[in-house]
């Protein structure tokens with residue numbers, strides 16, 4: 001990701017030794033939940049991103065230490081830690097991008113939806129503050145269940161009169177990261193060259209990798225495609241079980257979150273053809289939110305791409321995921337409007 005920033009800088013004659021970052025615009029990024037398992041490595045990765053000039057690290061506890069630690073890294077951005085609700089406004093003020101990995105993670109035996117009761121309220125509170133302090137920021141929602149937390153955020157923003165569907169994203173990049181890794185292994189391809197779109201949502205069967213569109217092409221047999229699909233859908237559970245009660249994916253999620261935030265920043269910066277999969281407001285199917293490829297630009301989502309040609313297996317997967325995804329979206333909308 002940072003290689004392409006270097007290319008961008010070089011292309012504009014900004015690069016001599018390292019980044020001529022003084023020529024890059026100011027961009028403030030906040031991480032909400034910055035002291036957590038995802039938040040800490042994500043804070044580190046965002047500190048390394050030359051497109052960030054101010055990095056605000058917010059949590060309900062422990063952010064002063066994380067911020068002091070990360071702030072010693074000799075990269076462009078100024079880091080500040082904010083702790084507790086009293087400081088949330090300051091953390092958010094002037095933000096261009098807000099990344100939300102706040103909330104509880106799964107333990108073995110739980111579904112992402114089992115996190116709803118705690119995380120829905122957390123996300124609702126944070127989004128109310130975003131509507132107040134940085135209503136124009138791009139919001140990258142990581143907190144689970146993403147299939148419900150994104151609709152909750154949309155409802156909160158609608159009520160506040162700040163909703164802009166181009167600026168709200170459920171981060172599904174980890175599904176793409178996993179699909180690429182698993183596909184490269186089976187296709188014997190260089191993982192750096194692999195692309196796999198992943199559409200739908202971010203939980204179990206709602207995660208639909210489109211291996212028929214994977215590049216480079218490998219013509220893998222049907223049973224291998226099915227196993228790859230299942231492994232991608234169960235990728236989160238694989239990590240939850242391996243961590244045996246100590247949480248869910250944090251390091252790979254921080255990596256994925258940093259890739260997606262970087263794409264948002266590149267879009268804001270006017271870099272052309274920035275395309276990532278994300279869970280956004282959508283008319284690609286009859287569901288109001290759906291993950292598919294989106295083009296990012298100066299206003300957030302510039303274009304939501306359709307699904308392209310699907311295999312029979314993917315068509316079946318698409319039909320099977322709709323009822324669950326629809327129910328999760330409706331659950332989020334209902335929660336936001338009743339409480």
Ligand SMILES: NC(=O)C1=CN([C@@H]2O[C@H](COP(=O)(O)OP(=O)(O)OC[C@H]3O[C@@H](n4cnc5c(N)ncnc54)[C@H](O)[C@@H]3O)[C@@H](O)[C@H]2O)C=CC1
Nearest residue numbers: 033035036037038059060101102103104105142143144253
């Ligand atoms: N979208 C995705 O692909 C993925 C999403 N996740 C989700 O990300 C979330 C966070 O996971 P972890 O970092 O592992 O959990 P964690 O428990 O290690 O960290 C969560 C952090 O959120 C903080 N927090 C709680 N309430 C808060 C509030 N009101 N405001 C600000 N911060 C608050 C906690 O103090 C804690 O530091 C979970 O919901 C998890 O399911 C995890 C992996 C992948």
Ligand SMILES: O=C([O-])CC(=O)C(=O)O
Nearest residue numbers: 106174235236237248249
């Ligand atoms: O599985 C979980 O609970 C965390 C998550 O969303 C993922 O790793 O994809």
